Structures are given as structure tokens and as C-alpha cells.
Amino acid sequence: MSDLIRLTAAETAAAVASGAASAVEVAQAHLDRISEVDERVHAFLHVDTEGALAAAAAVDSARAAGATLSPLAGVPLALKDVMTQKGIPTTCGSRILEGWRPPYDSTVTARLKAAGVVILGKTNMDEFAMGSSTEHSAYGPTHNPWDLDRIPGGSGGGSAAAVAAFEAPLAIGTDTGGSIRQPAAVTGTVGVKPTYGAVSRYGLVALASSLDQAGPCARTVLDAALLHATIAGHDPLDSTSFDGPVPDVVGAALRADVQGMRIGVVKELSGEGYQAGVQQRFDEAVALLTGMGAEVVEVSCPNFPYALAAYYLILPSECSSNLAKFDGMRFGLRVGEDDGDPSVEQVMGRTRAAGFGAEAIRRIMLGTYALSAGYYDAYYGQAQKVRTLIARDFAAAFEQVDVLISPTAPTTAFKLGEKLDDPLAMYLNDVATIPANLAGIPGMSLPAGLAPEDGLPVGLQIMAPAMADDRLYNVGAALEAALLSNWGRPILQEAPSL
């Protein structure tokens, strides 16, 4: 086959299953692509050539032996470096974990392996998933395949860029405040944050335990659904894992029918701060949905303006505790043990000072402060109340409509370095994605077109009630099909070729 890297995941799986292409050929094509472009994109922190080819060969052998293949068998995938993979370096984009090879697979990793998915390597990310640009990686930023001078979003910029640059048809991301959806929006790809608890967090190195959720990155809604179905489902190793059936996300992506559905446009997620071209493409998508028979109404979520502030108390609080274990005692970096006759506390302090980047240190300090005696109620306690109010806003909204929509991010991809010195401006990138994390509900971002003023991708966000992830795929696939017929070809074909 000619251009294996341009196939969707569904097409790749079909080609492998039919024998039109071998899994090894597919893997090699992607490894070649990585060799060709990743020096410029820097989506990967580690490429596991040997492991990928061995996994692909195993799929080919299984097929030769007449085994029934899983729906994604032989499809290559890029794994965000926040997921453990046994024996493979896992850094979370941080110096402090440099050289650490986990002795165990995350549940997501184990499920991918069991499904015959070929893991190509680990992708770049903001350190410990803190950021919206991947510039906070200790190993240098990832570049947006649409414009190498621009950010690919974050924290999962590596995963989104790998998919957008045709280095992998699929990737795993994690989304604590938008880290799957915002990179998808600015790279013209599809990203889904499932319902909190739908995908096991076992082996996902925690940023904020009550917000983190792993999910699929892909180039089409159907591909995302196939990956979602592969990784979701109850895990006894994760107490917060949802013990119930996984919604039929693949069926919903194939149905792609919004006739008679009620869709709410979130009033608070538009207007000031939203780039004109972003708003324009969003409005056009709303018109398309109406044209397909959906009833679109405006819905108000009055507490959303407080979401960002609450998030930046809850996240740092949990993060300050979750990152305490990185102390140089048991794994990863250890600094300054031979300098003088230091105490254990001094070695811990030196290791953490040297191993964490500025953003990690900022959030650890914010969280330590917010949890301190005398401040807990005013900060953490108050933020939890806001969180409850956000959940109530969603509950009220979902009494009126089946799904909610908004722009995914207020702007298209900005220039590398543009917001690095302004944390608040950086945080505002996630203003539309954070409410879903606070409420634990699922959200999807899919391409809505290119902003007229800069020619860069615009993302549209769909949100659904908890455990109704299938609605995202139904609406997303319907909109994707309508947009595709308008454009005539997938939006990624517009990207300047690398």
C-alpha cells in the first residue's frame, strides 16, 4: 500500500486484518515518518523501535495462525509519557524522573498491549501535565505541525502533534483541565476526555487525582471511539473506576445522527477573550447542527466564571501532595548526596529544587499554601463548594439539553514563548475545558475549520452528562461528516506538509 501513514486507524486495522498490509509494514512506515519529521516536531521523548516492531510481528503471527484480531490490532499508537509502560522510560516531561523505568504497566498500557495495539513510544508533555503549550517540558517544547513556531497545546502537545503530523494515527492523552481537548483544538485533531472513572487511572502518574482522566487522540471521531472502547471499563486497581458497562461509543460514532437532539450553547463560554475566527467557525458549526435537525438553544451556566479560580486551588492542592513522592529516595533523580554531609531532608530539598521546573514548583507552592492550617477553609474548602455549584450548573443544563457545545479554546495556536512569562494568560487557555473536569463529565474536541485571520485550526467542544460519552461520538461524528462534505477533504490535508 502506498501511504500507510495517511490511513485512519479503522482503515489501518482493516488493512492488517485483510492482509493488505502487515502490521510490521505499518509500524515501520510510522517509525520512518518519525525519523523523518520528529526532529522538527519533537512529539516523542522516547521511540521504542524494537518493542514496536516486536508487537507488530506478534500481531502478524497471530493473524497467520488464524486468530481473531481485536478491532485495533496492528494499529500504531503514541503513549503520553505520563503513563507507565514496563521497562520503558517514563519521565512525565520532568528531570526528576529522568532514567526511571517503571516495573509495571498502567492499566491503559496493558489493555492496549492486549488489544494488539503497537506502541511506538512516549510523547512529550508539559512537566507532570502542568501547562497548555508543552513548553513546560524539561526536554524542550513540541512544535505545532501547522506552524513549527507555534505551540501544539498542552499538556498533551506531544500526543496531539504526533497524530497531526501523521507520526501515529492514534495517541493516548490525559486531561486534567483540557490537556487532551485543547491540544486537539489547536492541531486540528480529535480528542476526548471520557467521564471521570471511565478509564482506569492505575499507572497514570497523578497530577490531580480527582480531575485526571486518560482518553483518546485521533484524526477522526470513529478512530477516537475505537480507542475509547479499547481502554475504557472497570478496573479493580482503581477505586474511582466506574463499575458499569461502557457506553457504545463506536455504535454512536457510526450512527452520527442529531435529528431531534437538543443541543445547548453555553452562554458563558463565548464573547470577550474569544478570537473572532474561533467564534465564527463555532457559529457556522451551530448552523450546521441546526440544519441537520438538531434543536439548538442557549443555556446559561452561571457559575462557570468561577471555574478557573476553583480549579487553580483544587489542582495545586492535590498536586502538592501527589508530587511529594518525588524526593530522590526511591527512584529517579537524586541530587547533592555527596556534597558535604547532607541530611536526608537536604538531599530531598536539593533533588526537588533541581528536578522540578518553574511551573511545577509554582503549583506545589500554591497547593501547599492552600492546604495550610488556617487557609484550608478559605481556599480548598471554598473551591470544593464552587465545584459543587459547577456540577449543579451542568445538572440543570442537562435537564434542558442532551449535550452542550462551546469553542474548545478561546484562541488558535499561539507562538512559542508568547505566554511563557504570563501564567494567568496561559491558564486562560483552559477556561472552556476546565468545567467538565470539575464536574467529572465527558468532553470532546473536534476540528471546526480554520480561523480566517490566521489559517489555524479551531476546535469545537461537545460535553455530555456523566457516562453518556456515546452522545459525544454521535454528535461529533455527525458534525464531522457535515464539515467534511463542506470542505471536500479532511482538514489536516490543509496543513503545510512537513
Add this chain to the structure above:
Amino acid sequence: MSTAITEPVVPYDEVIAEFDPVLGLEVHVELGTATKMFCGCPTEFGAEPNTQTCPTCLGLPGSLPVVNAIGVESAIRIGLALNCSIAEWCRFARKNYFYPDMPKNFQTSQYDEPICFNGYLDVEVETDDGMRTFRVEIERAHMEEDTGKTSHQGGATGRIHGADYSLVDYNRAGIPLIEIVTKPITGTGKYAPEVAKAYVTALREILRGLGVSDVKMEQGSLRCDANVSLRPSPESPLGTRTETKNVNSLRSVERSVRYEMTRQAAILRAGNKVMQETRHWHEDTGVTTSGRPKSDADDYRYFPEPDLVPIAPSREWVEQLRAALPENPSVLRARVQAAWGISDFEMMAVVKAGALELVAATVAAGADQAAARKWWVGEVTRIANERGVELVDLPITPVDIARVEAMVGAGALNDKLARQVIEAVLAGEGSPDDVVATRGLAVVSDDGPLLEAIDAALAEAPDVAEKILSGKLAAAGAIVGAVMKATRGQADAARVRELLLERLGVAE
């Protein structure tokens, strides 16, 4: 090893004359669950260091906890046995602080939502006016995980200062702990040390009866921190407290409280302030030394553990557990004393020996209560003291003692042989029946060999035979003794005497 630091103390009588003591006891109990609190690792004591670990109890990046249901059940049973209310809904919380034996640098514990709260335990203490009951109120009992164990290598003291390096064993990390905290214990007056000891003793009895822990203080499966403060009078506000750690035996509980009272009294009497701190008890020198300063402002930045879901024990489950609780030891004591018809004094002897349950079980296995008490409080306690261990830790069971006593009753063993059997069982030679068979121990009950031995003894001492024949029956003892010697103690002395008199045709 401890450095001798002698701080001034005040004679105990004077402490009591001038001050009112207030106690607070925190007891940590390691549960005897097969697996750890938040992962599936085994909990067996004494394994090779760091062989009972996994990503979760090592706190590796990405790992997550899962609650051990047996741990929760044990916590509820402990709470019920201590007359606590059981929370309808509670959560775990993270206690954040850095220490190398804490894999995650936070301990998963409970904070303002403990699973058990508001209970009490009545304990009995011998006072100048006889036995008196003190009610110790329980503030809370909560679930948490143990830390790893650090040992400091090299240096003179075995403590962290001056050590060359330290080793950490994470086998203990994640073992389920229940922390039981009393409210301030007031009104004990001069009996404060005894009340402290009686409380820990009673608590240990209850925990053992529940079967939730092996409660071995010397192995650390039951650990007590004793908070002590003094105030001028019961009407005064609470004084500054110290928290004494490393209290590893019941005796240490009493001694350390007594010592702290005398030490604090000296400070207060001199017009100085007691420093709020942890103190380290030294069993060898009988003193406490300063640990680290501890203030109420210690900030552990507690917050609800987001990796675990809340625990909401159903009322039906709690009631089932309550119904299945074993009898409370104090109730058991009263009932047993009445059933056996023994005096307070005799009962205290059993209780003090820590033998109540063992005696009761021996009676249940068929022995007479007086005989069961005699063996446990006498011979077996003597051996336990010799070995410096608790009665229950000796390798002999109530069934063994009942069997020995049955053999005595049947005339197959006499007292001396029975003691030999017990010693052999304790030496690991098998069950009483095994010992009797292997060692060939048995009272010689066949008259034939006895008559031969009697004849031989009479022939040796014709003068004694004359005395007996002349009516001096007391002289029979010499012949009986000779026969017993000849049969290596295996004869029944009473039967020998009977046969001897018969032989000589003398009536009693």
C-alpha cells in the same frame, strides 16, 4: 542504648500532693489481616526486607490504593467493642509530611471523619479501698497505614544522629493500623500510672478476643504513646503535655507515666514551663529523653484522599458485626467468677497472670476450674516468667493442659510427672500424649512390680517394717519413698502405701 541524661524529679507522693495528672493515650494496633491496607501484599512479620512490596506500597508513580475490606470490618468491630458510634459515611484523608520511610510522603489516614467515635472502656484498678472502676472515654478509632521501618546503621547510638547511613524496610509500609485515641483521662489522681496500664491491658484483652491483631507490644503490633500533663488542681485548665513514645510493654506504660509525672513536677515546681514535645522512653534506665518539639501548630495539610471513595458501612452490616462480637472481657470476668464460685483474690490472681481466657478455654476443654487455674497461674506462669514471655505466647494450649489434667485425674500421671509432661510440651516434644508415649512416662499401676519393689524395700529396712507392725504408721513414708525412687517416680504413692499396709497386714 541510651545516654544517661538525669533530669531532676520530685518524689511521687509529693507530685500527687501538689498536682493533678491528666492522661491521654494513643494506641496503634497493627491488624492481623493477610494483606496490606491498600494493596495485596502479604503482611507476615519477619520476612526478608523489601520482599513484601508492590508499586502501591512503595508509592511508585502512577500507583493507586484500594481499601482492604477486612481492615474496615476489623475497625468497625474494634469500635463496637469499645462502645463507639460507627460513622454512616466517612473518608480517608492524606496526612502530608516528608520522611524516608513514608513512600508517598503522605500517610493515608483519617482526619475529621473517623470511622469510630465517642466510645468508652471501663478498667479496674486495685486501690487502697479495693477494686475501683475508672471509665476511659474514647474519642475516636480510625484507620490508617503503617510506615516503613528505618534502621540507622553505624554510629554509637543506633539513632539517626551520628549514624553512617540508614536502611528502610518497606515490608511494613501499608500494613493496616487502627489508631485508638482517648479523650483526656482525668480524675485518676495518684492512680494515673495504674489506670494507664490497666487501660492498655484491657484494650489488649479486647483486641485479642476480637482476633483482629496479635497485639504483641514487643514486636510493635500494639504501640502506645502516652500523653501526660500536670495541673495544680482538677479545676485548673489543662497543663502542657508531653507525648512519650517507645513504650513497648505494659510495665513501661505504668513506669513511663510515673516518671513523666515526677519529671514534669520538678519543672513546674521550679517555676518553669513544660515543653510540648515527644519524649523517648528508655526501658533500661527508666527515664524519658527529649525527642522532637511538637506543637499543636504542626501542619499536616490534611485533605480528603481523592484516590479513594468514601466508606459508608450499612447499618445492617454494623448490626451483624455487633451481634457477632465476642463477650466483653469485663463481662466475661464477672460471669466466670460467679460460675466458678471463686473469691476476688483468686480471680485477681488469674487476671493478673493474664490467664483468664486460657483458664476458661481449659475448663471448656473438660478440666476442673481449680486444676486449670492451678496449672496456668502456677507452673505455666512460672515458665513464662522464666522465659520473659506472655502466657499466650508459650507453645502450649488449653487443650494440652486439659489433657494433662485428665491424665492426672485418671491416675495415669501424678503431679510430678504432669509437670514433666508440660515442660516437654513447651520444649516442643509434641502433644501430652506424644510426650507420655515417647518418654514412657506413666504411673505404674500394675500391682505386680509395685509389690516386688515393696518387698525389696522392706528387705532393705527390716527395722522400719517392725515400726509399722508395731503401729507406727508414719514410718510407712520411708518405704513408700524408697518404692517411688525405685520406680523413678512413676508409681502412685497412695497405692503404694495401700499395698504396703496390706502386705504387712496392718489396718489404717
